[in-house]
Amino acid sequence: MKKYISLFLVLTAVASLCGCSSFRPAPQRYSKTLTEYFDTVTTVIAYDTSEAEFNRKAEELEQWLGEYDRLYDIYQPYDGINNLYTVNEQAGKAPVKVDRKVLDLLLYGKEAYTLSRGTVNICLGSVLRLWHEAREASLENPESAYLPEQAALTQASAHTDIQQLILDEQASTVYLADSEMSLDVGAVAKGFAARALSERIQENLWQDFVLSLGGNVCTAGNKNGDGTTLWNVQIENPNPQAGSALEVLQLTDKAVVTSGDYQRYFTVDGMQYCHIIAPDTLYPADAFSGVTVVCEDSALGDVLSTALFILSLDQGKELVEALDGVEALWVDKAYNIIYSSHFEDYLK
Numbered sequence: 569m570k571k572y573i574s575l576f577l578v579l580t581a582v583a584s585l586c587g588c589s590s591f592r593p594a595p596q597r598y599s600k601t602l603t604e605y606f607d608t609v610t611t612v613i614a615y616d617t618s619e620a621e622f623n624r625k626a627e628e629l630e631q632w633l634g635e636y637d638r639l640y641d642i643y644q645p646y647d648g649i650n651n652l653y654t655v656n657e658q659a660g661k662a663p664v665k666v667d668r669k670v671l672d673l674l675l676y677g678k679e680a681y682t683l684s685r686g687t688v689n690i691c692l693g694s695v696l697r698l699w700h701e702a703r704e705a706s707l708e709n710p711e712s713a714y715l716p717e718q719a720a721l722t723q724a725s726a727h728t729d730i731q732q733l734i735l736d737e738q739a740s741t742v743y744l745a746d747s748e749m750s751l752d753v754g755a756v757a758k759g760f761a762a763r764a765l766s767e768r769i770q771e772n773l774w775q776d777f778v779l780s781l782g783g784n785v786c787t788a789g790n791k792n793g794d795g796t797t798l799w800n801v802q803i804e805n806p807n808p809q810a811g812s813a814l815e816v817l818q819l820t821d822k823a824v825v826t827s828g829d830y831q832r833y834f835t836v837d838g839m840q841y842c843h844i845i846a847p848d849t850l851y852p853a854d855a856f857s858g859v860t861v862v863c864e865d866s867a868l869g870d871v872l873s874t875a876l877f878i879l880s881l882d883q884g885k886e887l888v889e890a891l892d893g894v895e896a897l898w899v900d901k902a903y904n905i906i907y908s909s910h911f912e913d914y915l916k
């Protein structure tokens with residue numbers, strides 16, 4: 569007994585000595601919001617020892633985010649790099665040498681097509697452009713709001729064959745073999761970039777953080793930075809009349825990704841048209857107000873949230889239940905909530 573007591577005293581003495589020599593202030597919670605990337609809002613919340621330290625790291629994160637944004641931009645070129653705008657511009661002309669990050673995204677885009685049963689197609693650019701133009705013009709001039717012509721949609725849909733996206737990993741080039749085809753990575757790029765950024769954050773910046781890249785939320789470590797508390801992630805209510813969050817999830821080391829019809833849409837003759845287009849009808853998917861996916865990988869979450877928004881509930885449920893570690897929540901047009909079999913485990 570005596571032996572144990574003295575051992576205990578020695579251990580306490582050592583522990584308090586160590587405590588003195590390596591004293592550090594408890595990490596504090598800091599956050600930063602950025603609005604200049606991916607045409608959306610990015611927020612990072614993390615625990616750090618001082619505001620200066622947090623800001624230094626947040627600036628590093630912003631550099632990385634900016635690089636992904638420029639590489640994946642389909643709307644404009646940037647000096648000194650070949651991005652997706654360049655690839656689209658060179659359709660039918662020549663292969664374009666690209667950064668590995670571009671090649672990896674497009675390889676993932678091909679996987680996304682298979683995984684989503686053809687509903688998420690990064691080669692749908694020619695069709696999506698018609699909807700994009702109609703949306704922008706209609707939002708600007710609501711009195712002359714219009715829908716894309718059916719004939720134009722049908723004509724454009726003849727140029728969406730993902731087999732015409734030629735990726736050469738050895739040469740690190742991308743070629744669109746159909747001159748009228750174009751890439752639109754809106755359904756996958758944010759989740760893919762969020763996954764890559766999250767990995768880089770964990771390796772270089774913080775252990776306890778939440779990164780949200782336009783509704784693609786990645787969580788790691790713990791809220792409070794104390795190793796005990798899960799993060800709370802709110803799911804926005806698609807019903808504009810409802811004041812509060814739809815649900816609050818408690819989790820960590822998971823991605824939470826939502827696709828919805830309530831942020832990007834336009835109105836023609838009193839009907840709302842959202843930005844997620846079903847490839848079979850060439851019209852906006854209209855079965856759900858929102859779909860949220862929880863899984864480890866935000867790239868997969870992004871693909872699936874868009875796919876489930878397009879697929880029927882039965883097809884979507886079947887897809888989710890066949891995948892390990894994936895849960896989903898659907899909100900239908902009447903704002904009824906439907907859960908996959910273990911989604912409720914995450915509810916607070």
Ligand code: ADP
Pocket residue numbers: 687688689690692696752753754755756782783826827828832843844845846847870873874878
């Ligand atoms: P958000 O970008 O608002 O988070 P999503 O991840 O669901 O939502 O992606 C929607 C975007 O994906 C659209 O703005 C458009 O650029 C693109 N998109 C729409 N429909 C499809 C589709 N069927 N396949 C591939 N991309 C699509």
Ligand code: MG
Pocket residue numbers: 754755756827869870871872873874
């Ligand atoms: Mg998506």
